[in-house]
Amino acid sequence: xxxxxxxxxxxxxxxxxxxxxxxxxxxxxxxxxxxxxxxxxxxxxxxxxxxxxxxxxxxxxxxxxxxxxxxxxxxxxxxxxxxxxxxxxxxxxxxxxxxxxxxxxxxxxxxxxxxxxxxxxxxxxxxxxxxxxxxxxxxxxxxxxxxxxxxxxxxxxxxxxxxxxxxxxxxxxxxxxxxxxxxxxxxxxxxxxxxxxxxxxxxxxxxxxxxxxxxxxxxxxxxxxxxxxxxxxxxxxxxx
Amino acid sequence: xxxxxxxxxxxxxxxxxxxxxxxxxxxxxxxxxxxxxxxxxxxxxxxxxxxxxxxxxxxxxxxxxxxxxxxxxxxxxxxxxxxxxxxxxxxxxxxxxxxxxxxxxxxxxxxxxxxxxxxxxxxxxxxxxxxxxxxxxxxxxxxxxxxxxxxxxxxxxxxxxxxxxxxxxxxxxxxxxxxxxxxxxxxxxxxxxxxxxxxxxxxxxxxxxxxxxxxxxxxxxxxxxxxxxxxxxxxxxxxxxxxxxxxxxx
Numbered sequence: 001x002x003x004x005x006x007x008x009x010x011x012x013x014x015x016x017x018x019x020x021x022x023x024x025x026x027x028x029x030x031x032x033x034x035x036x037x038x039x040x041x042x043x044x045x046x047x048x049x050x051x052x053x054x055x056x057x058x059x060x061x062x063x064x065x066x067x068x069x070x071x072x073x074x075x076x077x078x079x080x081x082x083x084x085x086x087x088x089x090x091x092x093x094x095x096x097x098x099x100x101x102x103x104x105x106x107x108x109x110x111x112x113x114x115x116x117x118x119x120x121x122x123x124x125x126x127x128x129x130x131x132x133x134x135x136x137x138x139x140x141x142x143x144x145x146x147x148x149x150x151x152x153x154x155x156x157x158x159x160x161x162x163x164x165x166x167x168x169x170x171x172x173x174x175x176x177x178x179x180x181x182x183x184x185x186x187x188x189x190x191x192x193x194x195x196x197x198x199x200x201x202x203x204x205x206x207x208x209x210x211x212x213x214x215x216x217x218x219x220x221x222x223x224x225x226x227x228x229x230x231x232x233x234x235x236x237x238x239x240x
Numbered sequence: 241x242x243x244x245x246x247x248x249x250x251x252x253x254x255x256x257x258x259x260x261x262x263x264x265x266x267x268x269x270x271x272x273x274x275x276x277x278x279x280x281x282x283x284x285x286x287x288x289x290x291x292x293x294x295x296x297x298x299x300x301x302x303x304x305x306x307x308x309x310x311x312x313x314x315x316x317x318x319x320x321x322x323x324x325x326x327x328x329x330x331x332x333x334x335x336x337x338x339x340x341x342x343x344x345x346x347x348x349x350x351x352x353x354x355x356x357x358x359x360x361x362x363x364x365x366x367x368x369x370x371x372x373x374x375x376x377x378x379x380x381x382x383x384x385x386x387x388x389x390x391x392x393x394x395x396x397x398x399x400x401x402x403x404x405x406x407x408x409x410x411x412x413x414x415x416x417x418x419x420x421x422x423x424x425x426x427x428x429x430x431x432x433x434x435x436x437x438x439x440x441x442x443x444x445x446x447x448x449x450x451x452x453x454x455x456x457x458x459x460x461x462x463x464x465x466x467x468x469x470x471x472x473x474x475x476x477x478x479x480x481x482x483x484x485x486x487x488x489x490x
Contacts, residue, residue, distance in 0.1 A: 052396050072399040079400040085393055089415040099401045102411065150402060 003028035003186055004049075004154060009058035011044055018044045020210035021058070026203070028063075029184040032214070033201025035191060035227065040207045042190040046156045049188065050079040062153055076153035082162045084143035086131035093118070093127035095142050099150035117145045120179070137168040141175070148183055155180075155187035161196070173199055194232055257474065263467035283464040294453065298472060301433060301450040304364070305476075308371045309429035313421055315372075316379025316428075323380065324387040333384055336377035344374060345437035355442055362446040370442045371435055375428040382427065386420050426480045433476060 002025030011019040018041040026032050036042045047053040049060060051072030060068045067075050086095050094101075097114040118127055121141045131139060140160060147155060160176075161169045173196065180187060189200045197204055204221045205214040215221040222229045263269070264283060266276030288294055323332045339347055351370060352361065360366030391413070398408040414421070436451045443452070450473055457466035 050396075050400050052399070072396070073402050073404055075400075076402070077400060079396065081393060081397070083390070083393075085390070085397050087394065087412055087416075098398075098411070099403075102398075102401070102403045102407045146401065156400075 002026050003063060004188075005061035006049070007059045007061070009045070009048060009060070010056045011041070011048060011053070012056055017210055019048070019055070022210065022212050023058075024205065024212050024214050026186065026188070028186050030202040031180055031185070031187045031189055031200060033189050033191060033197040033204045034207055034212065035194065035197040035204065036207030038192060041210055042192075042207055043158055045207070045212070046079060046158050046188065046190055049154070050077050050156050051075050052079065076150075077156055078147040078150070078152040078154075079156045080143055080147055080158065080160050082159045084131075084136075084139040086134075086139055086142055086146075088131055090131075091127065092123060092129050092131075092134070092142050095131065096145040096149055098146055103150070113149055117149050120182075121145050121175070135168075136164050137172060140164065140172055144176070144179065148179065148185070151183070153186065155185050157187060157189045159191055160189075162191075169196075176200065194228060257471075260467045260471050260474075263463060264471060266464070284468060287465055287468045293448075294450075294469075297448050297450045297453045300364075300448065302476070304368060304371065304449060305429045305432040308368060308375060308432040309425045312372055312375040312379045312428045313424045315376060316383050316424060317417070317421065319376075320380045320383035321387050323384065324392075329384075333381065336380045339374055339377050343437065344435065345441060347374060348438045348441035352441055361442060362444040364447060367439050367443045367447050370438045371432045374435075374438060375431045378431065379424050379428055382424050383420065386417060391416065422484075426484060429480065430477055434473070 004026040006022060006024050008021045008023055009019050010021055011017075022045065024032070034042055034045070044053060048055045051067070051070060055068065058068070059066055062075065062077070067077075087098065090098065093114055096117055097110050100110045100113060114127075118124055121144065123138065123141055123145070126134070126138065131142070134142065143160075161172050164172060177200065179185070189197075191197050191200070198218065198221075203214055204218070205212050206221075206224070206227055207213075208226060213224070215224070221227055222233070262276055265279050265281060267278035267280040267282075269276040323329050326332060348370060351373070355361045355366050355370070358366075360369060394412055394416070395408045398412050399405075403411065434451060435449075436455060439447055439449050439452055440455075443449075445452075450469060454466060454469035454473055457469055
């Protein structure tokens with residue numbers, strides 16, 4: 001059994017089956033990239049893992065605990081949206097400290113940990129800024145900081161860099177890899193970008209027809225025509 | 241030009257209030273005099289001393305308006321959130337327009353029989369419930385555009401960060417909704433404060449709010465007391481307008 005063990009998850013909206021007996025496992029401190037077309041059910045899968053949507057069937061195990069019926073606030077699974085969703089009435093420091101504040105930790109501890117996180121994310125000097133005064137990349141850094149500071153058991157990322165320009169996106173991808181390694185994060189990273197899926201994941205999976213195929217190796221991922229990797233490689237060879 | 245138009249509009253708005261103030265302190269003011277011949281504060285003294293427990297009416301109006309507005313605002317806020325999550329939300333919102341398809345007096349006559357049977361007619365509770373029922377759909381409609389997908393996502397974000405529903409409301413939803421909550425409170429306060437039809441019909445003369453008393457003075461042709469009562473009626477709305485301008489829609 002993996003650290004994250006998804007067993008035969010089933011989900012329907014009306015007559016349409018979105019997830020069909022979907023199962024996979026993920027080891028601790030690893031990132032699984034999930035690739036798939038828009039509307040294939042990637043977000044539904046993440047929301048079910050986060051506890052924001054109930055599955056119609058199946059079980060979710062996290063660290064050997066069945067969390068299928070556990071309330072989202074007790075799962076320790078933070079869901080990061082494509083939009084940073086910073087709380088507009090709180091400044092950068094207060095946004096990052098949010099998770100610690102609602103846990104009623106001592107003020108000195110909150111201050112220390114938040115300062116440390118600000119430094120780690122390269123946000124020194126921005127602690128008093130309000131969200132509307134931040135760039136897209138800075139906002140996403142704050143969103144990461146807000147999620148990481150509570151040391152989540154599982155990080156669920158729903159195309160977090162989808163709204164960023166290419167340059168910022170590359171910077172954020174590098175930053176995420178660094179932070180994921182340093183904080184030993186276990187995460188599921190959803191994207192529809194082939195390159196990003198390869199770059200971000202220790203493992204790569206493809207969501208198709210309500211099922212998830214987790215590839216044993218990068219070569220297996222490339223070999224599967226459904227991923228589109230072969231067309232991508234052909235294209236770049238042609239350009240060359 | 242803009243300044244001149246604004247000045248004229250301000251004067252037009254302030255003139256009736258000025259006339260009420262003059263009328264409330266005019267010892268004698270006969271046609272064709274432009275201003276009162278003498279000023280006196282005796283009417284104000286008599287108003288609170290001898291016109292039949294006016295303090296009680298003012299207190300009753302304030303209690304009714306504040307509690308109705310508070311309850312309606314909170315109930316409307318959470319109900320509109322629930323409505324937004326329903327598949328048939330459009331139909332439910334259309335239903336909310338129903339009480340406004342006829343005047344409050346007609347509405348009061350429609351519910352009067354039920355209130356009589358329930359023993360609520362002529363009671364504070366009866367008037368309170370009737371005003372709540374009238375103002376509640378208004379609050380639901382007002383909040384309906386506030387519940388955007390982003391706000392729901394924010395609430396879910398708090399949940400995955402470890403916050404319970406109360407923390408999500410206190411720390412995120414409430415601060416983000418402060419302006420519209422205040423607006424809803426003010427609007428529903430005014431609905432209750434100025435209500436005459438429901439109080440008259442459901443209150444059957446036993447619930448003597450300030451508005452009801454003002455109409456009584458007008459009916460009795462007691463222009464001086466009517467002027468004082470009118471000034472007292474417009475005082476809270478003016479205060480709310482000032483608070484709105486100063487602290488909310490800055």
